[in-house]
Amino acid sequence: DAKTTQPTSMDCAEGRAANLPCNHSTISGNEYVYWYRQIHSQGPQYIIHGLKNNETNEMASLIITEDRKSSTLILPHATLRDTAVYYCIVRVGAGGTSYGKLTFGQGTILTVHP
Amino acid sequence: DTEVTQTPKHLVMGMTNKKSLKCEQHMGHRAMYWYKQKAKKPPELMFVYSYEKLSINESVPSRFSPECPNSSLLNLHLHALQPEDSALYLCASSPGLAGGVAKNIQYFGAGTRLSVL
Numbered sequence: 001d002a003k004t005t006q007p008t009s010m011d012c013a014e015g016r017a018a019n020l021p022c023n024h025s026t027i028s029g030n031e032y033v034y035w036y037r038q039i040h041s042q043g044p045q046y047i048i049h050g051l052k053n054n055e056t057n058e059m060a061s062l063i064i065t066e067d068r069k070s071s072t073l074i075l076p077h078a079t080l081r082d083t084a085v086y087y088c089i090v091r092v093g094a095g096g097t098s099y100g101k102l103t104f105g106q107g108t109i110l111t112v113h114p
Numbered sequence: 115d116t117e118v119t120q121t122p123k124h125l126v127m128g129m130t131n132k133k134s135l136k137c138e139q140h141m142g143h144r145a146m147y148w149y150k151q152k153a154k155k156p157p158e159l160m161f162v163y164s165y166e167k168l169s170i171n172e173s174v175p176s177r178f179s180p181e182c183p184n185s186s187l188l189n190l191h192l193h194a195l196q197p198e199d200s201a202l203y204l205c206a207s208s209p210g211l212a213g214g215v216a217k218n219i220q221y222f223g224a225g226t227r228l229s230v231l
Contacts, residue, residue: 034219043118043204043222044157087156101170102147102220104156 004088009109012082018075020108022088025069030092033064034102035073037084044087044104047073078112085109117141118223120205126229129195135226137188137205145169146188147220148180149204157204163188164210195230202227 005023012018024033035047048055048062050071055062061074075082087107119138127133137146145164149157162170163182177199179191188205206220 038157041224043206043224044220046219046221049219085156101159101162102157103159106156 004090004105006086006088006105006108008106009111012075012078012110012112014080014112014114015077018078018082018110018112020073020075020086020088020110021070022073023070024088024090027068027090028092031090032092033062033068033071034089034091035060035062036087036089036102036104037082038087038107039081039084047086078110080112080114083110083112118205118207118221120203120223120226122226123224124227124229126231127192127195128231129197131195132191132193134192135190135203135205135228137190137207137223138186139207139221140186141207141221142185142209143207143221144185144210145208145218146182147206147208148178148188148190149206149222151202151204151225153201161190192228195228197230200228200230 032049032051034049036044037047038044048057048060050062050064052064052068064071085107087104089102121136125133147162148160150160151157159172160174161180166182166185177194181189202225204222204225206222208218208220
């Protein structure tokens, strides 16, 4: 699976949009971008995933650049409860011997301030 | 219901003890996972089960023994652990391993915090 690079930490004011970047310059054509987050003392939580089109769900939006080498997770109106470690993971969608593996990087610690 | 339940929440054991961690899901998922997470580090995959068969073993020491007695249950049997095995052990499940991207979205439990003395 492709390696990802994320900033170590970011801050955001409550009510503002949080934009979390992720670089994945070695992504392959059959690899998807997944985002998970882990709130303190909880297990990771799936947020969103995408291949090449922008995606939106009730939690967040995912913007993937046209060359697919980077992406941005957007939390449109951050709340204090969004304070967490956010993981960007790139992996194949199906098949292959590594299918089933989620390889977590170091992630971005997002702190939302009042 | 997207809940994965892990018991116990906390476990303290000596190096000569035998204990088991339990994970349960009732979402009809056919893939289940064990991860290990050390403090301030990301989770690391240990085992993957697909249709109750071991699919991936990430070269985990034999003192960790997984078991999947049925599609809803996943156990991790612990024996002769070392203090460095102290960590948060996370269980996850997904609908399956094949058949589409969405089927591999993983749902995690809250974990068992293990301390080995």
